[in-house]
Amino acid sequence: MRKLVYFIAATLDGFIAGPDGSDPSGPDGFWPIPEDYLEHLIAEYPETLPGPARAALGVTAEGTRFDTVVEGRRSYEIGLDAGLTDAYPHLRHLVVSRTLGESPDPAVELVAGDPVARVRELKQEDGKDIWLVGGGELAASLYGEIDTLILKLSPTTIGAGIPLFGRKAVFEPAAWTLTDHTVLASGTAYLTYERATATVAVTVAD
Numbered sequence: 517m518r519k520l521v522y523f524i525a526a527t528l529d530g531f532i533a534g535p536d537g538s539d540p541s542g543p544d545g546f547w548p549i550p551e552d553y554l555e556h557l558i559a560e561y562p563e564t565l566p567g568p569a570r571a572a573l574g575v576t577a578e579g580t581r582f583d584t585v586v587e588g589r590r591s592y593e594i595g596l597d598a599g600l601t602d603a604y605p606h607l608r609h610l611v612v613s614r615t616l617g618e619s620p621d622p623a624v625e626l627v628a629g630d631p632v633a634r635v636r637e638l639k640q641e642d643g644k645d646i647w648l649v650g651g652g653e654l655a656a657s658l659y660g661e662i663d664t665l666i667l668k669l670s671p672t673t674i675g676a677g678i679p680l681f682g683r684k685a686v687f688e689p690a691a692w693t694l695t696d697h698t699v700l701a702s703g704t705a706y707l708t709y710e711r712a713t714a715t716v717a718v719t720v721a722d
C-alpha cells in the first residue's frame with residue numbers, strides 16, 4: 517500500500533517556519549539552503565522541487581519516491597502569492613481547505629471534506645508514495661495517517677515559529693524507528709523514520 521510521508525524541513529528545535537510563516541530560505545532569511553543539502557535533494561528527491569526550481573536547475577528526473585503531493589491551504593498560498601497555481605505540475609496535487617471554495621487550477625484537486633478519509637482513499641490506489649508537504653496544521657490533522665517521517669534537519673534553532681505539527685497539536689506520543697540517515701558536511705541531516713508498530717505480548721497457556 518502507498519504510504520503517506522511527511523517530508524519536511526525542520527530546525528533543531530522542531531519548527532518548520534518562523535512565527536510569521538513567511539519563506540525563511542531567501543538570501544536574507546534565517547534559514548539558508550546549503551549547497552550539499554540541495555545536491556542531496558536533487559539526487560534523491562528531485563520530484564519535491566517546485567516546477568520553477570526544477571526548470572531553473574535543469575532537473576528533469578521524475579524521482580522514484582512520490583507521484584502525489586498533499587498540502588494545506590496556507591502552504592499552498594505561498595505558491596499562489598508567487599503567481600503559481602500549481603507549484604508541482606509534475607505531481608498529482610491536492611490542496612486541503614474548507615475556505616478556498618474552488619480550486620484555482622484545474623490540475624489541483626481541492627479536498628474540502630475530511631482529509632483523513634481522502635488520504636485513506638489515495639493509499640488504496642496504485643502508485644508511488646504520497647508526499648505530505650505540510651504545513652503543521654494539516655500534518656496534525658493527518659497525524660495518525662503518517663507512515664513515514666523524513667526530516668530535513670537544519671543545524672539552526674529559532675526559538676519560536678510554526679511547529680512540526682502546528683500550533684494546535686494535541687499530546688499524543690508515538691514511537692518512530694530510524695530507517696535511514698544522511699548527515700552532510702554542512703551539518704544538515706536527512707533522517708527517515710517509519711512509524712513503529714506496537715508490539716503485542718502474547719501469553720500462551722500450558
Ligand SMILES: NC(=O)c1ccc[n+]([C@@H]2O[C@H](COP(=O)([O-])OP(=O)(O)OC[C@H]3O[C@@H](n4cnc5c(N)ncnc54)[C@H](OP(=O)(O)O)[C@@H]3O)[C@@H](O)[C@H]2O)c1
Nearest residue numbers: 525533537588589590591613614615650651652653654657
Ligand atoms: N519547512 C518546510 O519544509 C515547510 C513545508 C511546507 C510548509 N511550510 C510552512 O508551513 C507554514 C504553513 O503551515 P500552517 O500549519 O500554518 O498551515 P497549513 O497546514 O499549510 O494549512 C492549514 C490550512 O489547511 C486546511 N486544513 C488543515 N487541516 C484541515 C482539516 N482537517 N480539514 C480541512 N482543512 C484543513 C485549513 O484551510 P482553510 O482554513 O482554508 O480551511 C487550514 O487553515 C508556512 O509558513 C510554510 O512556509 C514549511
